[in-house]
Amino acid sequence: MKLHALAVAALVAFGGTALAQTPAPSTSAKDAVKADKAQIKKDKEQVKADRKAGNKDAVVADKQKVKSDKEKLKADQKAAKQERKAEKAASTPTATTK
Secondary structure, three states, X not given: OHHHHHXXXXXXXXXXXXXXXXXXXXXXXXXXXXXXXXXXXXXXXXHHHHHHHOOHHHXXXXXXXXXXXXXXXXXXXXXXXXXXXXXHHHHOOOOOOO
């Protein structure tokens, strides 16, 4: 029984260090682009609703929000492109010998 407890303790000790070294899952730039597109669509619908309601101040604020969201989308698209290039470069062999 003592040997069994020792084996379990060793597994827990080494398993904990292995789990601690795994990188945290990161959100990809591709997901950020999708989220930005959805946010822009939502903002445009809000502009349309405010325009229909005759709320000029809200229309101006919403247009500004759409503009900032488009800038964020552009930056995220650029990051996604760089991410794809990095993945492609990592997956293709750089030097082949015959």
